[in-house]
Amino acid sequence: xxxxxxxxxxxxxxxxxxxxxxxxxxxxxxxxxxxxxxxxxxxxxxxxxxxxxxxxxxxxxxxxxxxxxxxxxxxxxxxxxxxxxxxxxxxxxxxxxxxxxxxxxxxxxxxxxxxxxxxxxxxxxxxxxxxxxxxxxxxxxxxxxxxxxxxxxxxxxxxxxxxxxxxxxxxxxxxxxxxxxxxxxxxxxxxxxxxxxxxxxxxxxxxxxxxxxxxxxxxxxxxxxxxxxxxxxxxxxxxxxxxxx
Numbered sequence: 001x002x003x004x005x006x007x008x009x010x011x012x013x014x015x016x017x018x019x020x021x022x023x024x025x026x027x028x029x030x031x032x033x034x035x036x037x038x039x040x041x042x043x044x045x046x047x048x049x050x051x052x053x054x055x056x057x058x059x060x061x062x063x064x065x066x067x068x069x070x071x072x073x074x075x076x077x078x079x080x081x082x083x084x085x086x087x088x089x090x091x092x093x094x095x096x097x098x099x100x101x102x103x104x105x106x107x108x109x110x111x112x113x114x115x116x117x118x119x120x121x122x123x124x125x126x127x128x129x130x131x132x133x134x135x136x137x138x139x140x141x142x143x144x145x146x147x148x149x150x151x152x153x154x155x156x157x158x159x160x161x162x163x164x165x166x167x168x169x170x171x172x173x174x175x176x177x178x179x180x181x182x183x184x185x186x187x188x189x190x191x192x193x194x195x196x197x198x199x200x201x202x203x204x205x206x207x208x209x210x211x212x213x214x215x216x217x218x219x220x221x222x223x224x225x226x227x228x229x230x231x232x233x234x235x236x237x238x239x240x241x242x243x244x245x
Contacts, residue, residue: 034103053083068115106149118244119162161221169215170200200241216242
């Protein structure tokens with residue numbers, strides 16, 4: 001997803017309406033927490049697939065998992081029954097194939113990749129209309145280090161941003177980083193923040209990986225989904241290096 005897509009506005013009125021469910025955390029410091037659902041219902045089918053319905057009261061998310069993968073989740077809104085086969089037919093399909101619900105933070109739903117290798121994909125989806133407002137990848141556990149909803153309805157996420165490189169930063173850090181910048185996998189404003197090859201030494205040694213094994217570029221990041229819709233991110237640490245499994 002391009003920066004232009006990431007910065008597509010979420011209308012303030014809709015964001016504010018959805019954010020009312022998170023009033024309890026508006027004035028608190030950032031914490032790694034998600035909104036508590038009203039209920040979570042699970043059921044297994046004869047073919048081994050599992051259906052999970054996470055109901056937040058105003059909206060529900062219905063997921064269908066099949067082993068290490070999933071079908072697109074369904075977002076069901078409004079009063080009345082929000083779980084079950086009938087509700088799933090009336091809901092909105094989300095762009096979340098292969099992802100699982102991590103949790104809700106006020107006006108956004110967070111989904112993470114179920115079977116990721118290296119940096120794990122995630123998306124943030126506006127709960128009001130099911131639109132993807134952010135698509136990136138991260139590394140580490142827990143996935144998100146902190147979450148917060150401000151009084152104005154904007155959402156703040158902090159996490160360890162990860163990018164699966166198409167080359168080895170250990171073998172040639174400057175050349176590999178320049179390629180990543182050119183391909184748009186790292187922000188243009190980070191073009192001059194290439195890591196040193198020495199930043200990869202420990203990770204490569206721990207994995208007994210060859211020098212030409214593809215790397216993972218990673219750094220601490222804070223991302224804000226603003227009340228008026230703009231998505232802005234900033235690195236809060238130097239770029240480090242891991243190795244893809």
